[in-house]
Structures are given as structure tokens and as C-alpha cells.
């Protein structure tokens with residue numbers, strides 16, 4: 001197995017941005033995950049959570065849309081950022097897919113497998129899905145990606161509950 | 169998958185798909201480095217949480233391995249882990265740390281050592297801190313998926 005440092009480039013970055021002595025300093029981390037940009041902050045409305053995505057900017061090409069909300073998970077309350085893959089379908093409807101692979105839960109991405117362009121690809125066991133979210137037979141996932149309910153308010157995209165894909 | 173009752177159950181059911189073990193290593197001390205180590209620990213926690221979320225289905229994330237920065241033999245730690253790893257069946261083992269001491273032991277460690285400097289977030293604006301964290305996560309994911317594809 002190869003031995004590598006993640007860090008060389010990063011190290012240079014720090015030095016160049018004038019942040020000296022980074023190993024020595026006392027460091028204060030932001031509260032939970034990457035401290036939350038107010039723009040992304042979720043404002044819940046009837047179960048729907050606002051994203052920062054303008055609907056007018058959506059095209060037929062799936063893009064990542066992040067949204068943030070407070071999650072109470074057993075003992076902890078924390079701020080969670082999730083992602084959806086969002087695009088405009090041919091019929092003009094907005095499609096928002098969950099990025100969570102239906103095989104074992106890795107995060108899928110759009111168009112990252114050179115041999116199979118225009119598909120969602122899971123790096124863990126080469127799972128693949130069509131743009132519609134339907135799983136490609138012969139790859140590990142046995143179900144299509146889940147689909148978010150969507151709403152548009154003031155030109156902004158809101159995401160609701162996750163539902164099983166209709167093609168399932 | 170995480171070291172929780174539920175996810176270990178998931179691991180046991182789908183072992184053949186989980187070929188990678190991730191071991192975050194965090195030094196501790198009551199001395200001068202106490203503050204620095206606590207921040208490393210926090211940084212590592214955030215990084216690991218995100219990496220696990222992205223690649224959940226193929227890796228098992230161990231609880232952080234915590235050790236005394238001084239007065240505890242690293243070579244002993246390595247020996248124990250070498251033995252224990254024989255009991256499990258991981259094709260890839262990744263040791264992840266911000267503690268540069270481990271570089272001296274790189275050859276002895278069974279698997280790959282990934283050394284990552286902790287990010288000095290107190291010097292950074294919020295947006296910049298998040299950006300750097302995202303970059304670290306991205307790099308880490310690239311490295312893991314690259315070693316899978318080899």
C-alpha cells in the first residue's frame with residue numbers, strides 16, 4: 001500500500017495565506033460541522049426547508065444543492081447539512097434526488113465516472129443510476145435513489161420529505 | 169460505517185463490501201500541548217464524520233485511538249494493532265492523524281499513514297474555514313478512492 005501525505009499542498013496554502021505557526025496555536029473549532037453560513041440556514045415552513053437555490057438558475061444538468069437544518073438524533077441535537085441533486089426535467093418539473101446510495105449508503109455524484117457519463121455514480125462499489133434516479137441493473141444498488149418533495153416560494157427551492165422513487 | 173450498535177450490525181451483514189478500516193489517532197497530554205491536542209481531536213472528529221458520511225458503505229470508522237503523546241510507546245501500540253488486525257479481514261487500513269510523530273513510524277504501521285495538519289480556524293473567517301475543511305475532506309476522499317482503484 002502506498003504511503004502519502006495529504007498535506008503538502010495544504011501546508012503551502014497555510015504558509016501562503018499568512019497563517020504561521022498553525023501546529024502550535026490553540027484552535028477553536030466552529031460548533032458543529034462547518035459553521036453555518038446564514039444564507040444556507042434553514043427556515044422551515046411546513047416541513048419544507050429553504051435552500052439557497054434560485055429556481056430560475058436550474059437547468060437540465062443536475063447540480064448539488066445543500067440545505068441545513070436542526071436534527072435531534074437520539075441524544076444529540078445538531079445542525080446537519082444535507083445535499084440533494086437537483087435539475088429540471090424535460091416536462092419542466094423540478095427533480096431533487098437524494099445522494100444516498102441505496103446499496104450501503106455512500107454518497108453518489110453526477111457524472112463522475114468517465115466510462116459512464118450522464119449517470120449518478122457511487123464510488124464505493126461502482127453503483128450507478130440513470131439521471132432519473134433509477135438504478136442501473138447489474139450494479140450493486142437494487143433500488144432507485146429516493147426523491148425529495150419540492151416546493152417553490154419566491155423563486156427559491158424548498159425541499160420536503162424524502163419519498164421512495166416512483167419508478168421503484 | 170460507524171462504531172455504533174446499529175452500524176456494526178450493518179457491517180456484520182455486509183462485510184464482503186466493507187474492505188477498508190479507518191483509524192483516527194489522537195494524542196493527549198496534560199502538559200503544554202493540551203490545548204493544541206484538544207483542537208486536533210476536534211478537527212479530526214469533524215473530518216472523520218464527513219468522510220464516513222461520504223463513503224459509509226465501504227469503510228469502518230474506528231473510535232479515535234487516543235494515546236499519551238509522551239510516556240507511551242508507539243511501537244507497542246503498533247504491535248498490538250498488527251496482531252489484532254489479523255483477526256479481521258480488511259484489505260485497506262488507513263491511519264489518520266495530525267500528530268507528525270507518527271511519520272517516524274510510517275514503515276512499521278500496517279497499512280497507509282495519512283498525515284493531515286490540523287486547520288488553524290481561529291485565524292480564519294468562517295467562510296474560509298469551511299472552505300478549507302471542505303478541501304481537506306475532498307482530498308481525503310480522493311486519496312481513499314484512489315487507493316481502492318489501484
Ligand code: FES
Pocket residue numbers: 101102103104105106122123124125126127128140141225226
Ligand atoms: S454503497 Fe453505493 S454501490 Fe455500494
